[in-house]
Amino acid sequence: MSTTVNVFVVSPDTHSERRFDLHTTVEQLKVTCTADLKRPVLTIVIASQNKLELITGIPVQNQQILVQNSDGQTAAQLTDDAKQLGYYGLADLQTLKVIDTNPSTSFTGQLSDVSQVEKFELSDEAYAQRTGTSVS
Numbered sequence: 001m002s003t004t005v006n007v008f009v010v011s012p013d014t015h016s017e018r019r020f021d022l023h024t025t026v027e028q029l030k031v032t033c034t035a036d037l038k039r040p041v042l043t044i045v046i047a048s049q050n051k052l053e054l055i056t057g058i059p060v061q062n063q064q065i066l067v068q069n070s071d072g073q074t075a076a077q078l079t080d081d082a083k084q085l086g087y088y089g090l091a092d093l094q095t096l097k098v099i100d101t102n103p104s105t106s107f108t109g110q111l112s113d114v115s116q117v118e119k120f121e122l123s124d125e126a127y128a129q130r131t132g133t134s135v136s
Contacts (some may be wrong), residue, residue, distance in 0.1 A: 003022045004022070005092050006092050009052065013107075020085055022085050022086035024084060024085050027082065030051065030053075062100050062103075064098070065078040067088055067097075068094060070094070075089065075094065076090075
């Protein structure tokens with residue numbers, strides 16, 4: 001049996017497929033450490049990057065993570081950072097839904113709200129005056 005699962009990660013602005021090891025803890029899912037090995041050994045810089053924040057744009061402190069079945073029903077809520085993903089019964093093709101508990105501090109929803117985009121409109125008369133169009 002494989003310890004790696006393919007799951008969908010969704011948030012208000014994103015939908016992507018990712019692979020996670022079932023032995024990964026919820027805390028490790030939220031934060032990963034990387035080392036900058038281009039610097040001399042004595043000055044290695046450890047940088048924390050938030051895995052789910054990089055995918056969803058939702059800061060770690062604002063993340064509520066749910067496991068959903070293919071029918072959209074919530075199977076579990078990832079509340080204990082020390083538990084491994086396998087503890088929650090995460091399986092292939094399930095969804096990790098990341099909810100922003102404080103959208104006022106992030107851009108959640110603002111990037112997909114087309115009502116805030118100024119639209120270009122052209123009257124029929126102005127369009128007819130243009131060259132190289134199907135009307136001209």
